Amino acid sequence: MDYKQTLNLPKTPFPMKANLVKKEPEILERWEEMGLYEIIRQTSEGRKRYMLHDGPPYANGHIHMGTAFNKILKDIILKSRQMAGFDAPYVPGWDCHGLPIEHRVDQELGPRKLEMSQAEIRRYCREYAEKYIEIQRNEFKRLGVLGEWENPYLTMNFPYEATIIREFGKFALNGSLMRSKKPIYWCISCKTALAEAEVEYEEHSSTSIFVKFPMISDLGRAYGTLKGKEVFIVIWTTTPWTLPANLAIALHPDLEYVAVETENNQVMILAKGLLDVCMDTFGIKSYEILERLKPADLENLKARHPLYDRPSVIVLAPYVTLEAGTGCVHTAPGHGREDYETGVEYGIDVYSPVDDSGRFTNDVEYFAGLEVFAANRAINDKLTEVGALLKEEEITHEYPHCWRCKNPVIFRSTEQWFISMEKNNLRQNALDAINRVSWIPSWGQERIYNMIASRPDWCVSRQRAWGVPITVFFCKECDQLIISQEIVDHIAGMVEKLGADIWFTESEEDLLPPATSCPNCGSGRFRKETDILDVWFDSGVSFAAVMENREYLDSPSDLYLEGSDQHRGWFHSSLLCSVGTRNEAPYKNVLTHGFVVDGAGKAMHKSAGNVIAPDELIRNYGAEILRLWVAGEDYRNNIRLSKEILQRLTEAYRRMRNTCRYLLGNLNDFDPETDRVPYRQMEELDRWALNRLQELNQRVLGAYDNFNFHLVYHNLHNFCVLDLSSFYLDIIKDRLYTSPQKSVARRSAQTAINEILEVLVRLMAPILSFTSDEIWQYMKRAEQAPSVHADLFVPVNDTHKDPELLRRWEGIIEIRGEVTKALELARREKTIGHSLDASVTLGLSSELMEMLSAYRDQLRSIFIVSSVDMIEIDRLEDGLESDTISGLKVKVSPSIDPKCERCWVHDPTIGEDNTHPTVCKRCLKVLNEIIT
């Protein structure tokens, strides 16, 4: 007789091989067809809401590991909050406006762009954004991320644009908005502002000049030898044309300067470290150092501009070097970034007397109307004429050029719009708001706090096409700024219906409410602003456009979750937008994660060749492995990604999958409705398993709660491997297989593993979203949610908590460890093969004897051997003395009994029955039950 047929072996159609790459798309399709996200929304209606607000990725290019990581992390949080009993909707968003798209469109359009209207260019940009939104949407969905993908928020949607205009209007109307100057890159042939990305550095030949500025302030008081002398401070520049805009001279605070007397009794001030080389350049042979000067003594003293009758103030700046020049840096706050910052620090005007086409304006004496590069010659001539030019020489250096027309660009200050950090106490209010938010990890607070504390006013205007216009007007007559609540509402209303393009296509008269007149001069003729808004303002108001606007969402959000770079980005701009208009942060908690780096901890760069694309991993491993990676790594630090890491995860995945498969296989004939055994009647080992399950459940739920997903993963994996696979399941195998199908012994174990699977499949779901749902479909219940994701976590069951029981078993497990060690030794010596070939004798101290006596009958199955004898330790002659447990000796010997053909246990009762002579008494009993 083939006794194998009489065993209850596991049986399940659930495939061992995951085949994720093929199966994931099928599961996604199923979710799509059934409308899983909508089902979840319906089932959780009315629950307490959990609001995670999505930071919008930029709608440009394919997703990368960083964006994939971020989206999966969000998905894990949302799914876990959802299953913890919240209503956690997810509205993904995209940032659509901005330079990168405009720049790409520029490149695609080429020269055609010059003939196109702004509205036409904007149409191309919109199409470009739409294209990549579609691409990224599919890539995100492929990761198993659930959300309102068909109704995301886009910063270029008309209602969103209207919100931007309304929110900006609040700043304009509350007095925070100011107009002020700031230098930017400017191409004088394209007559346009350029971004750093649009500037190319090329070799360029320039005339560099050394120029003397006579000191106005008397140095004689601090340095007596200089009394009554004609003192000059000497500067060097490679851009003579910026000299008319000179307002200051910068010295390094820590460098040493000298006053040097030359042959014609003139005294020059320059850095000591450059003295010799300068004198050599000037051709001055004999000179004498009169004084060593401390820069601090010179600060705020005045020199006179060599061409104009105005002072040039001496300032201190850390960027001054001794690499070239004189150590005294010509400073024109209107024509250089560092100059500008120094100017702001010292309260110096931002003077930039150059127009759009690069010509000096009329208030520049001698050079008005001259194009700046052409003016270099004239300026040098004039300097020579007044005797200020010490030396002129040609140098070649790297100079910025326009990416499109290849001409050199200039740095020029223009009127810009700023949101003041001080006027309405925005800085302090923002700092206060920061302290009311919980930042995870906690150092995020300090980081953003310092940024807000030291940041300059927010420049919100851009001279660009692809963005939301700054919707203010000026009176054509008196240049009065025209803005009012009525105008904001009027325009926002139009934009809401027709989009922000109307700003560019419609005339002022059509954009303004009828009969608008200038409050200053009464004029009815207006000019609209042509600048657009910084796109950080776009995404910064997403809390208003999305969370406040959709009735199923709330603001402030419970959570913003982005990479740590967003302390400067979205967290920052959102904070300012929200505090400036509502005086509170738009979020209660901010969670940040690190960056994805390669296996060696290096950043991923195309040039380094270490970039891994999500798509590549999905094709080779499946999105599920990516999800496991996201969960398994501690996201607070940099997140490493390598082939080896994925390999490890794939193996861990297989283990968990297979454990679940085994559970499914053994539940094949189990109907929890009718077959469940009450807890009190279950075997103690099964109750042990349920106890451990409660511990796991509690720990994992807590880990989800605290965003400790790597603990979720490690706990789940350890439970599958340690508690289940190598211990519990291994032991109950015998009971499950050989006991009568419907026996209490078997049903007891099945009750336990059924409960285990119910808990496990849910705990896994936020991370292993595909596999858990696949398992879900194989679980047989009278009533069940259509997907695990529409269900809830199983609450911790306190009635299954029995610490006393767990403690007892800790001891048994420890002893079991010693037994398996002894078995392995016997195996080495070839005395046994399978552990069931062995008979074990335990030599026990009286304490251990007492502890184990209640388990006398269970020990052979717990150890998975054929028999266990327990005797006093002193009576056991040989055997392995445990070095971890005192009072324990283990002796292993091959069983002398024959092996039962059915259950493989060696037993003396085999052969007692004639019909089944190769079977033990225990199996015989079962057979008789089955056969009748």
Next chain:
RNA sequence: GGAGGGUUGGGCGAGCGGUUGAAGCCGACCGACUUAUAAUCGGAUGUACGUGUCGCACCACCUACCGAGGGUUCAAAUCCCUCACCCUCCGCCA
């Protein structure tokens, strides 16, 4: 240059003054089983230096090693300092 964070054994990660050479899991290694079978179970598993009468193998012991170096302490992976390396931010980049 400024601001913020990090560096634990081949991998993931515990640990955050003593019980830690450092949990647990994985891997690589050896073995068992063929009743979870492209699965499952068990065991052992850091490196270097020195000592154990010569060399080799093995074993036992000692010491050192948690980026490097110093310090505090009876005691440090854990606290302090210095340095190195890595990551993020400081753009009309998002």
